[in-house]
Amino acid sequence: MLSEFDLIKQYFTRKGRPDASGRTVLGVGDDCALLAPTPGMQLAVSSDMLVEGRHFLAGADAFDLGHKSLAVNLSDLAAMGAAPLGFTLALALPAADPAWLDGFSRGLFALADAHGCELVGGDTTKGPLNICITIFGELAPGTALRRDAARPGDDIWISGTLGDARLALADSLDELALDEADRRQAAPRLHAPSPRVALGRLLAGERLAHAALDISDGLVGDLGHILAASEVGALLDVDALPAGPALARQALDLRRRFTAAGGDDYELCFTAPAANRDAILAAGQRSGTPVTRVGRIETEPGLRLVDGGGAPLALNLHGWDHFA
Numbered sequence: 001m002l003s004e005f006d007l008i009k010q011y012f013t014r015k016g017r018p019d020a021s022g023r024t025v026l027g028v029g030d031d032c033a034l035l036a037p038t039p040g041m042q043l044a045v046s047s048d049m050l051v052e053g054r055h056f057l058a059g060a061d062a063f064d065l066g067h068k069s070l071a072v073n074l075s076d077l078a079a080m081g082a083a084p085l086g087f088t089l090a091l092a093l094p095a096a097d098p099a100w101l102d103g104f105s106r107g108l109f110a111l112a113d114a115h116g117c118e119l120v121g122g123d124t125t126k127g128p129l130n131i132c133i134t135i136f137g138e139l140a141p142g143t144a145l146r147r148d149a150a151r152p153g154d155d156i157w158i159s160g161t162l163g164d165a166r167l168a169l170a171d172s173l174d175e176l177a178l179d180e181a182d183r184r185q186a187a188p189r190l191h192a193p194s195p196r197v198a199l200g201r202l203l204a205g206e207r208l209a210h211a212a213l214d215i216s217d218g219l220v221g222d223l224g225h226i227l228a229a230s231e232v233g234a235l236l237d238v239d240a241l242p243a244g245p246a247l248a249r250q251a252l253d254l255r256r257r258f259t260a261a262g263g264d265d266y267e268l269c270f271t272a273p274a275a276n277r278d279a280i281l282a283a284g285q286r287s288g289t290p291v292t293r294v295g296r297i298e299t300e301p302g303l304r305l306v307d308g309g310g311a312p313l314a315l316n317l318h319g320w321d322h323f324a
Contacts, residue, residue, distance in 0.1 A: 002096040004124050011105040012089065012119060033120035035085055037138045043085075044137040044144070046076035052129035057172060062100045064191040065131070066107025072216065073135035074115055074195035075266040079214040081145045081204020082137030084115045084197065089122035092130040115197060143204045145212035145270060150230035154210055154271035156295035157280060159196050162219060163255065164189040164244025166262025176254075178246070186246040193266035198287035203270060208279055212270035218261035223269055224303060236260075236295040238315070239308035256315065260305070271297050 002010070037043055050069055052058055070087065077084055089108075093100075112119060117135070168190035171178040178186065196214075203209040211230060215222050219241070227234055241259035248255065272280055277293070284291035298304075305313040 002098070002101075007096050007101065007124055011101045012122070033086065033088070035120065035136060037085065040141070041138040042141050042144070044077055044080050044082035044139055045134065046073055046137075047132060047134040048072045048076065049130065049132040051131075061191065062103030063107035066104040066109075067111050067192045069131045069133055070108055070111045070117070070135075071193050071195050072266060073133045074111070074117070074197055075193070075214040075216070077135060077137040078195050078197045078200035079145060079212050079268055080137070080139065081143060081200045081212070082139040083201060084117035085136040085138055086118045086120040087112070087133050087135040089119060090130075090132040090134075091122065091124045092127035093124065094126070094129055115195075139201075139204060143207065145200065145204050145209055146229075147211055147213055147226050148229035150211040150226050150232055150271040150297050151273075152232055152297055152299045153274065154297040155274055155277065155293050156223070156234060156236065156297065157209075157268075157270050157272060158215075158219070158242060158292050158294050159199055159268040159270075159284070159289050160194070160265075161189075161242045161244040161247075161290075162215070162260075162265050162267060163241075163247040163258035163262045165193065165264035165266075166190075166258040167244070167247045167250070167254075169264065170258075182246040182249065186244065189244055190264055193264070195266060196268050196287070196289055199283060199289040199291070200268060202283040202287055203268075203272075203280070206279070206283065208276050208283060209270040209272040212268055215265040215267050215269050216263065218263040219259070219265070219269060220261045220303065220305075226269070226271065227297075227301070227303060230297075231301070233298045233301045233303065234295055235298055235304045235306060237308060237310075238305050238313055240292065240294045242290070242292045242294075256313070260315065 164186040168186040170176045238256050243255050
């Protein structure tokens with residue numbers, strides 16, 4: 001039987017791995033971690049919690065869950081344009097299952113290593129499966145992509161594609177039945193999203209965008225946060241939204257609903273001056289992330305949905321609410 005401290009030592013303490021950046025002065029094993037951000041930079045801090053039965057299904061693959069637990073936090077840094085520094089992990093477990101811990105830690109550290117982001121501390125306890133990560137990043141003062149910075153006349157952009165994560169969830173919940181090819185294509189978008197850190201850093205560092213956020217609860221709901229914070233409105237071309245490859249093969253009504261309000265996409269939605277269109281397309285290419293222009297910010301409050309021809313769409317869509 002693994003004790004709490006044996007569990008941490010065996011699966012979450014990585015011996016012989018000094019932080020090459022020098023930013024982690026003291027990591028796992030003491031009462032606090034010590035970080036040394038680059039002089040003159042600001043800290044960006046975000047926390048996300050994943051609860052079994054609420055954010056992921058019981059029996060979810062442990063490797064994928066380790067990846068996703070960190071990916072959703074990296075996505076928050078991407079939305080601000082911050083570079084990752086390190087993270088803490090608070091983990092409640094029903095039991096100390098070595099096979100589960102091995103898969104989870106491998107998925108977690110594979111993504112952490114890909115982004116140069118060290119685990120620097122945390123906590124473990126016994127209880128219903130609950131994963132909480134707090135992540136730390138840094139960025140130059142005055143460059144953060146804030147929700148309250150959208151301006152009338154800005155273009156609205158989306159990174160990557162939308163809707164395949166919601167399609168995979170619908171298949172898992174037997175709301176619809178995908179064929180095997182579509183299931184294999186959609187499932188990774190739900191279980192192993194790709195945080196758009198490189199794109200976010202370019203958008204912020206090169207002052208290409210005004211406002212941004214990551215799409216976790218559905219585009220319509222999340223874009224609404226930018227509109228409220230910036231005290232503006234928007235026109236959104238629902239048919240311009242880039243559907244994931246599996247969703248693109250589905251019926252039009254399903255494509256519209258899942259791209260506009262599907263959730264779990266972890267893509268970036270950002271606003272930027274029309275004069276920056278070519279530079280934004282170039283940033284997408286440099287970061288290996290497709291970007292699509294899907295609407296514009298307007299002075300009149302509210303979100304107006306239109307089809308590809310500009311005709312209004314009467315769609316009853318809303319974002320995910322954890323307490324609804």
